Amino acid sequence: MAPLVVVCNNEHRFLVADQLLELGVQTAPILLEPAGRNTAPAVALAAFQALQHDPQALLLVLPSDHVIQDGEAFRTCVEEARPLAKEGFLVTFGIVPTSAETGYGYIEQGQPLPGGFAVARFVEKPDQERAQAFLESKRFLWNSGMFLLPAQRFLDELKQHAPQVFEAVQAAHEGASSDLDFCRPEVEAFLSSPSVSVDYAVMEHTQRAAVVPASIGWSDVGSYTALWQVEPKDASGNAVRGEVVLQDARGNYVHSEKQLVALLGVDELVVVVTADAILVASKERSQDVKAVVEELKAQGRAEHETHRKVYRPWGWYEGVERGERFQVKQLMVKPGQKSSMQVHHHRSEHWIIVRGTAEVTLGDQKKLLTEDQSIYIPLGIPHRIHNPGRIPLHFVEVQSGSYLEEDDILRLDDQYGRN
Numbered sequence: 001m002a003p004l005v006v007v008c009n010n011e012h013r014f015l016v017a018d019q020l021l022e023l024g025v026q027t028a029p030i031l032l033e034p035a036g037r038n039t040a041p042a043v044a045l046a047a048f049q050a051l052q053h054d055p056q057a058l059l060l061v062l063p064s065d066h067v068i069q070d071g072e073a074f075r076t077c078v079e080e081a082r083p084l085a086k087e088g089f090l091v092t093f094g095i096v097p098t099s100a101e102t103g104y105g106y107i108e109q110g111q112p113l114p115g116g117f118a119v120a121r122f123v124e125k126p127d128q129e130r131a132q133a134f135l136e137s138k139r140f141l142w143n144s145g146m147f148l149l150p151a152q153r154f155l156d157e158l159k160q161h162a163p164q165v166f167e168a169v170q171a172a173h174e175g176a177s178s179d180l181d182f183c184r185p186e187v188e189a190f191l192s193s194p195s196v197s198v199d200y201a202v203m204e205h206t207q208r209a210a211v212v213p214a215s216i217g218w219s220d221v222g223s224y225t226a227l228w229q230v231e232p233k234d235a236s237g238n239a240v241r242g243e244v245v246l247q248d249a250r251g252n253y254v255h256s257e258k259q260l261v262a263l264l265g266v267d268e269l270v271v272v273v274t275a276d277a278i279l280v281a282s283k284e285r286s287q288d289v290k291a292v293v294e295e296l297k298a299q300g301r302a303e304h305e306t307h308r309k310v311y312r313p314w315g316w317y318e319g320v321e322r323g324e325r326f327q328v329k330q331l332m333v334k335p336g337q338k339s340s341m342q343v344h345h346h347r348s349e350h351w352i353i354v355r356g357t358a359e360v361t362l363g364d365q366k367k368l369l370t371e372d373q374s375i376y377i378p379l380g381i382p383h384r385i386h387n388p389g390r391i392p393l394h395f396v397e398v399q400s401g402s403y404l405e406e407d408d409i410l411r412l413d414d415q416y417g418r419n
Contacts (some may be wrong), residue, residue: 001256001388002024002028002050002053002054002057003027003028003050003170004020004025004027004028004029004051005027005028005046005049005059006020006027006028006029006031006238007031007032007033007042007043007045008031008032008033008064008293009032009033009035010032010033010034010184012311012313013030013182014311014313014316015311016030016184017055017181017313018311025156027181027296027299028049028053028175029049029181029182030181030182030183031045031046031049031183031185032182032183032184032185032206033185034184034187034190034191035043035187035191036195036219037190037191037193037194037195037196037409038195038196038197039061039145039197039198040158040165040196040197040198040200040201040202041165041168041169041190041193041196041213043059043061043147043149043154043198044154044155044158044165044166044169044170045169045173045185046059046061046151047059047149047151047152047154047155047173048155048170048173048231049173049183050151050152050170051155052318055152056150056152057150057151057152058076058082058085058086058148058149058150058151059146059147059148059149059150059151059154059395060147060148061072061146061148061149061198062146062148062233063145063146063220065220065221066218066219066220066221067217067218067219067221067230068217068218069216069218069230070215070216070217071216072214073214073215073217074214074216077093077212077213077214077216079296079393080115080212081093081115081116081117081148081210081212082148082214083114083115083149084113084115084116084166084210085112085131085148085149085150086150087260088150088153088208089113089150089208089209089210090147090150090153090154090157090202090203090208090209091116091147091148091149091210091211091212092144092146092147092209092210092211092212092401093120093144093147093148093211093213093214094107094109094141094142094143094144094205094212094213094214094289095141095142095143095144095194095213095214095215095216095218096142096215096275097134097135097140097141097142099135100131100132100134101131102125102126102127102128102131103143103222103223104125104142104143104220104238104285104300105123105124105126105199106121106122106123106126106131106134106140106141106143107119107121107122107123107126107141107142107143107211108121108122108123108139108140109139109141109211109213110119113210115211115212116210116211116212117210117211117212117213118209118210118211119210119211120139120208120310121202121334122143122199122203122204123140129364130218132133133241138210140228141211141213142213142218143199144214144218144220145198145199145220145335147198148405149283152207154202157202157205157206157208157361158201158202160305161201161202161203161205161206162194162196162201164192164193164194165193165194165196165201166327167346168189168190168192168193169185169189169190169193171186171189171192172185172186172187172189172190172193173185174186175189175269179416179417180313180416180417193307196225196375198287208315216380222287223286223287223289224253224270224271224281224283224286224289224315225253225283225284225287225328226345227239227253227255227278227288227291228251228252228253228270228283231253234246236249236250236251236252236335237250237251237252238250238252238253238254238263239252239253239254240252240253240254240255240350241254241289242254242255242256242257242258242261242273243256243259243260243261244256244260244261244262244263244419245260245261245262245263246262246263246265247262247264247265248264248265249263249264249267250263250268251267251268251269251283252266252267252268252269252270252271253270253271253286254269254270254271254272254346255271255272255273256271256272256273257273257274258273258274258275258329259273262358264362267282268282268284269282269283270282270283270286273310273316275307275308275309276303276307276308278287279292284328284348288324290334291323303394312339313337313416314333314334314338314339314387314416315332315333315334315337315392315393316331316332317329317330317331317332317397318330318331320396320404322404325400325401325402325404326398326399326400326404327398327399327400327404328396328397328399329396329397329399330394330395330396330397331394331395331396331397332355332390332392332393332394333356333358333385333386333393333395334387334388334392334393335387335389335391335392335393336387336388337386337387338384338385338386338387338415339381339385339386340384340385340408340409340412340413340415340416340418341361341383341384341410341411341412341413341414342383342384342410342411342412343380343383343410343412344377344379344380344401344408344409344410345380345408345410346379346401346402346403346408347379347399347400347401347402347403347404347408348376348377348379348400348401348405349377349397349398349399349400350374350375350376350377350397350398351369351374351375351385351396351397352372352373352374352395352396352398353371353372353373353374353375354371354394354395354396355371355390355391355392355393355394356372356387356389356392356393356394357370357387357389357393358385358387358393358395359385359386359387359388360375360383360384360386361382361384361385361386362375362377362381362382362383363381363382363383367414371408379401382412384413
């Protein structure tokens with residue numbers, strides 16, 4: 001099997017690379033979208049990448065946030081779809097519905113094909129009455145957004161039905177550059193693509209759409225209620241992660257990354273506590289979180305797009321506290337990794353080693369620091385930190401100065417190719 005092709009937003013690149021490394025997954029270069037343009041451009045990028053290595057490549061297109069509980073059943077569905085894809089069909093996987101769900105689009109099965117069915121039509125998310133009729137008809141499947149596509153056929157159909165997308169992505173692919181494990185499509189070309197899904201761009205227009213019915217324990221995890229459904233629950237139907245205390249509480253979903261959360265005498269709530277924000281909602285309204293995001297945008301706030309924990313190629317940093325002329329962060333450097341050699345013009349720093357061993361370069365000197373030791377980084381002095389050990393290096397950074405934003409960094413040398 002060919003290496004996994006991953007397409008993600010540029011802002012998520014280090015997080016994705018870390019997770020793939022942890023899983024031991026071999027990948028082709030990770031394809032970085034400079035900005036989201038929906039699924040059709042993303043899949044087109046993957047198709048161009050795959051065709052560089054195999055002119056007969058088949059793409060199994062899987063969103064990263066879905067849950068499939070019956071992996072063996074899904075593998076069987078993929079094998080059933082393979083002959084159809086090799087015959088030039090664009091195959092989607094339709095989930096056999098278990099309820100009259102209004103949160104999903106639907107696919108109507110048409111004429112039988114070996115291993116599946118021709119697609120008769122795609123249907124947008126229905127109201128409750130239509131969803132019930134679809135369930136009872138036995139002809140309709142939930143639209144999973146998962147595909148098995150012959151790469152060249154998909155690009156041919158894209159060129160025919162959505163030429164602006166094809167031309168933009170082709171130019172972005174041809175003008176791509178690489179650094180580390182990443183492939184960067186040419187920015188202006190990619191951004192010129194319309195933002196459109198695979199369904200709208202191709203599947204609703206092609207004469208070669210096929211669907212394979214799938215009963216695989218699937219969820220797109222599109223809401224906190226969906227997360228509650230797939231998580232283990234206690235005897236009262238509560239699904240919890242983190243430090244949570246429950247008294248006389250039933251059917252709740254609680255996720256806390258930082259602090260203790262206690263629920264008393266409440267039912268059917270979603271409570272999510274992160275370093276950035278706290279959400280409390282009724283489970284029945286959990287799909288409406290996007291309305292909160294829109295309100296944050298309207299207020300000019302940034303919590304929906306910037307986070308306290310930020311991933312870097314060497315590890316991560318997370319904001320702890322900030323005040324007038326000071327900021328405190330905790331940082332982790334992976335074994336064998338190092339920061340850039342850099343200078344700050346507006347701030348000085350204190351580093352306190354919490355766990356592991358640090359090799360600190362300060363000007364023309366190098367110092368080895370271990371747990372409970374610290375060092376002062378004066379304003380304007382070139383410096384870097386390196387983890388020479390075999391365990392993650394954790395340290396606390398206290399910044400003080402007149403300007404504390406991330407753009408107060410002049411990189412003198414960087415092994416990751418950053419400016």
